[in-house]
Amino acid sequence: MADTEVFSAQLPSTIDRSAIHSPDDAAPVAARTMARRTPGDRIRPLVRHLLHAAATVSRKSIAVVAFLVLWEIAPRVGLVDSTFLVPFSTAVHALWDLARSGQLWDDTRVSLTRSVIGFGIAVGIGVPLGLVIGWYRTVADILNPLLELFRNTAALALLPVFILILGIGETSKISIVVYACTFPILLNTITAVRGVDPTLVKAARSLGLSTPRLFRQVVLPSSVPTILTGIRMAAASSILVLIAAEMVGAKDGLGYLINAAQQNFEIEQMYAGIIAISLIGTIVNALLVRLERRLTRWRPASR
Amino acid sequence: MTTPKLSIERVGKVFEGRSSRVAALDEVTLDVAAGQFLVVVGPSGCGKSTLLDLLAGLTTPTSGRLLVDGAPITGPGLDRGVVFQQYALLPWRTALRNVEFGLEGKGLTRRARTDTARQYLDLVGLSGFADRYPHELSGGMRQRVAIARALAFDPDVLLMDEPFAALDAQTRETLQDELLRIWETTRKTVVFITHGIDEAVYLGQRVAVLTSRPGRIKAVVDIDLGDRRQTEDVRSTPLFAEYRHQIWSELHGEVARAQRSELSAREVVSVG
Numbered sequence: 290m291a292d293t294e295v296f297s298a299q300l301p302s303t304i305d306r307s308a309i310h311s312p313d314d315a316a317p318v319a320a321r322t323m324a325r326r327t328p329g330d331r332i333r334p335l336v337r338h339l340l341h342a343a344a345t346v347s348r349k350s351i352a353v354v355a356f357l358v359l360w361e362i363a364p365r366v367g368l369v370d371s372t373f374l375v376p377f378s379t380a381v382h383a384l385w386d387l388a389r390s391g392q393l394w395d396d397t398r399v400s401l402t403r404s405v406i407g408f409g410i411a412v413g414i415g416v417p418l419g420l421v422i423g424w425y426r427t428v429a430d431i432l433n434p435l436l437e438l439f440r441n442t443a444a445l446a447l448l449p450v451f452i453l454i455l456g457i458g459e460t461s462k463i464s465i466v467v468y469a470c471t472f473p474i475l476l477n478t479i480t481a482v483r484g485v486d487p488t489l490v491k492a493a494r495s496l497g498l499s500t501p502r503l504f505r506q507v508v509l510p511s512s513v514p515t516i517l518t519g520i521r522m523a524a525a526s527s528i529l530v531l532i533a534a535e536m537v538g539a540k541d542g543l544g545y546l547i548n549a550a551q552q553n554f555e556i557e558q559m560y561a562g563i564i565a566i567s568l569i570g571t572i573v574n575a576l577l578v579r580l581e582r583r584l585t586r587w588r589p590a591s592r
Numbered sequence: 593m594t595t596p597k598l599s600i601e602r603v604g605k606v607f608e609g610r611s612s613r614v615a616a617l618d619e620v621t622l623d624v625a626a627g628q629f630l631v632v633v634g635p636s637g638c639g640k641s642t643l644l645d646l647l648a649g650l651t652t653p654t655s656g657r658l659l660v661d662g663a664p665i666t667g668p669g670l671d672r673g674v675v676f677q678q679y680a681l682l683p684w685r686t687a688l689r690n691v692e693f694g695l696e697g698k699g700l701t702r703r704a705r706t707d708t709a710r711q712y713l714d715l716v717g718l719s720g721f722a723d724r725y726p727h728e729l730s731g732g733m734r735q736r737v738a739i740a741r742a743l744a745f746d747p748d749v750l751l752m753d754e755p756f757a758a759l760d761a762q763t764r765e766t767l768q769d770e771l772l773r774i775w776e777t778t779r780k781t782v783v784f785i786t787h788g789i790d791e792a793v794y795l796g797q798r799v800a801v802l803t804s805r806p807g808r809i810k811a812v813v814d815i816d817l818g819d820r821r822q823t824e825d826v827r828s829t830p831l832f833a834e835y836r837h838q839i840w841s842e843l844h845g846e847v848a849r850a851q852r853s854e855l856s857a858r859e860v861v862s863v864g
């Protein structure tokens with residue numbers, strides 16, 4: 290009896306943790322705890338745990354499932370013209386064919402290479418520049434109006450200029466990605482540096498920290514969460530801008546795949562390309578969220 | 593006469609705003625002997641914190657000079673440790689790593705840093721909390737970590753800027769006793785800023801009363817309560833009440849004056 294009580298007292302914390310963190314770190318804990326119990330004791334909590342997990346999963350996926358069902362049914366019952374909107378299953382089938390022929394992988398690799406290079410360069414420019422602008426008032430006063438102007442000029446509006454100057458090859462595509470990614474990173478870094486708790490800076494100064502050490506040990510770590518938000522925004526816009534650039538002038542890449550499919554009236558392939566992009570975007574974002582969690586573990590849980 | 597640990601000589605500090613000039617301190621002169629526990633008490637906005645920033649070397653005086661062991665203060669240094677009201681702990685570091693933070697400029701090995709930091713966490717009674725992050729600690733515990741951090745690099749002087757003001761009354765009293773114990777153990781020179789009269793009388797060997805803006809020394813009161821921790825509830829003794837009243841009388845007019853000038857100069861930035 291006492292044993293059951295202890296166990297049920299522990300259970301809520303296990304469930305809580307699986308709700309906040311990834312379920313895979315809670316599962317071993319639950320498994321280990323249960324291994325010590327007699328079979329009768331562990332059935333009920335296990336069922337409760339599974340029910341809880343099932344409830345969470347279904348709550349989170351219900352809207353997506355409903356959307357996909359609607360997508361599947363609408364063309365089939367003639368709600369929309371199935372020539373232009375193929376059912377979801379047909380699109381998935383086309384995606385599978387593209388994957389098997391290796392074409393999907395080729396285009397994905399080309400696109401990801403471009404966006405990763407551009408994104409990497411943008412991080413390399415945005416973070417250091419943001420640290421300097423955020424820290425030195427004068428630099429900020431001089432550069433802010435120009436940055437404001439650039440930021441409000443949609444990257445895609447500059448695409449013709451990039452193509453004109455840099456040609457139709459890789460350089461212009463990577464450059465437009467760099468341009469689009471730099472601003473979210475730069476602006477978030479500036480905000481982050483401005484937001485560093487002044488008492489931390491004061492305390493660090495009172496300990497005799499030099500400016501470089503102050504940056505490395507106080508300003509940078511406390512800016513990490515906000516910078517990561519900028520990086521996540523940048524990752525999303527790197528894909529967005531790249532796809533658009535590939536649609537305008539390219540011989541390969543996912544943007545090209547989608548655009549070419551549309552022009553050749555291979556509608557299933559067009560939708561397949563779109564699904565591929567949304568999967569990539571979702572996966573990239575999920576990975577970055579994971580990275581963010583890992584690097585900001587010291588923060589109190591906000592939810 | 594031996595050189596005082598700290599000398600404040602005719603120090604003035606004026607803050608120049610865009611449209612205003614605020615004199616925070618004026619002609620402040622004060623010596624603190626080595627090993628002494630000095631409390632500076634004053635109404636809000638009297639420049640107490642400015643005085644502490646000057647001693648910490650975080651800002652420079654407009655006039656006069658400040659000395660440590662007879663040598664002018666040119667900037668922050670590890671001969672002085674500062675404890676702030678808002679704890680100022682690095683949230684991404686554990687308690688232990690926060691205490692190590694001050695030791696990193698000392699050129700110790702990692703091993704020696706950790707050992708020293710543990711020793712000071714023990715001193716402030718946080719042995720079991722080395723691996724906790726600040727957000728996992730209570731306010732009182734955070735301030736203990738901050739005290740450990742300020743002591744760990746073994747400064748001669750401990751500068752404390754209203755360190756217990758944000759804590760609840762119970763925790764504050766506990767930490768006051770802890771601080772006295774630590775002071776007796778380590779024999780540091782302490783400059784403690786507060787706006788609480790009780791706190792000033794309870795902690796101080798000497799209490800300097802500051803006037804309101806601009807801050808000047810109005811009186812310096814020597815406190816002798818015997819051994820505070822021998823007497824049960826020393827705050828209720830007639831002697832304590834007498835000291836309390838003495839400082840209260842010195843402060844009373846100042847508080848009223850501070851409030852009047854606060855009302856008449858709302859737009860002036862607080863310099864407290």
